Amino acid sequence: MARSKSSTVTPSVISDFKEITKMRLSLSVVFSSLAGYLLGVETIDIKTLILLALGGYFMVGASNGFNQIIEKDLDALMNRTKNRPIPSGRMSVTSAFVISSIFTLLGIIILYTINKQTAMFGAISIFLYTCAYTPLKTMTPIAVFVGAIPGAIPFMLGWVAATNDFGIEPGTLFALQFFWQFPHFWAIGWFLYEDYEKAGFKMLPTGKQDKGTAVQTIMYTIWTIIVSIIPVFGFTGKLQLSVVAAILVFLAGLVMLNFAIKLFKEMTSKAARQLMLVSVLYITLVQIIYVIDKFI
Template identity: 30%
Template sequence: MKPRIMVMALLTAAGAMTLAPGGVELARALWLLVGTGLVVGSANTLNMWLERDVDCLMARTKSRALPQQRLAANTALVFGALLGAAALPVLALAGIIPAALGLLALILYVGAYTPMKQRSHWAVWVGSAPGAMPALMGWTAATGHIDLPGLAVFGTLFIWQVPHTHAIGIYRNREYSAAGLKTLPNTHGLAAARFQILALLVVQVAVSLTPALLGVAGTAYLVTAAVLGALVLVQGFAGDGSTKWARNVFMTSIVYLPILFGVMIASGQA
């Protein structure tokens, strides 16, 4: 069930709860985390069920259980549906807003993002919303409402995903094209993809400063976000847009986000 995505979702949900003002009751926090895990598990399972034929065509996914027929497709479908059905009442115990956001994330990921990947490169933007949703679910479980500070945390995680995913699209361009997936590089070319990645890295750095400006995190986070952002921009603008450059952008983004979010949490609790 894509364990790395699951871990990221749970960590960002838990982190957002700790950042939110006022704290959260232990029982509510546990319901939120269990419900988040169920939603993510459902979304990933149903995504892999829908993409089982596409996954056969790509090296990084062809070893999954469904393409290898180690798991029956109907079993995966039922399992994913049951996880989704269980998630909503569990999330409701953490609050109506987290439950509504969880339902929205599930619908966007399975009903919009997954089929859209074979039709438009804009799927990246649609898929980034459910990817960042656990943080907003965690925030609203603690606060009971959606506000600008919570949206700043959500936005930081949301915008990070877009250049990150476009970079993958460059260095896996042939593989994605062969599988029929629409990415920015194979619909608009490498030059356009590089330009958009660079523009989005600038936006990413700017958005990453907003949690500090809105009082979610302190000075240590602001300095960290600025320094990390400068390093990301230097690396990005110094590159040539090649496959190697794209892979470096991708690898840097993997290091960047945990440090940024970790310092955000530590600074917010200080």
């Protein structure tokens, strides 16, 4: 009996740990920072790559942990989040706080061993996510704008980790991921509108699933496409893009734009969900194209 009990307890502990740190999201953020590193570095240092992956993972995990502590009562109101470890009662606030605090310290220390600027931007990311974005979600749609800042740091963070320098190149990477987050999060805010409303989250720019929100989604998608092809014109320093790569990035952007226009035409949760999925594919593909283009 003892064996069967431990076999049921262990997976739930592991899955709760994954959920409190949002492992899948954390890994996607780590992917962004590694892509930024590969773009900035001249000779790849495996040790720095591993430190960046670990430090980045701890930072995002910490942010998500603190976020779930702050929003535990609101999470309990939403179907999407009511089974998370804290609102469901499987994990205490104290346990979550200890995990998040340890993750914060480990993240900052590990990133500091790469360079001071990387640690600083990592710390800013945690602070903005937990102390600005999280409380603003129930107050104003501007929360998405604030949240897009820490969300855009990882891609840029990789370049800073590689070069110990912040200039036009990481600034461009930051801008690309910054603008991309608006259509991505507004698509999520659209198809989860009813659920978010239960907790009082104001995620859409107009506060409603209307043409105004759909138009802004299109506009920010266009800005994302423009920023993504800027390196081809040669004024973003060492961050360069070949004509072929720029065409591929532009075509990927047109696909995403097509789904943003589809949302405007159809105004449905299905169209919003499709845009969200396509936006994830888009940012992943753009980062892969950027990296491959550099090394070819």
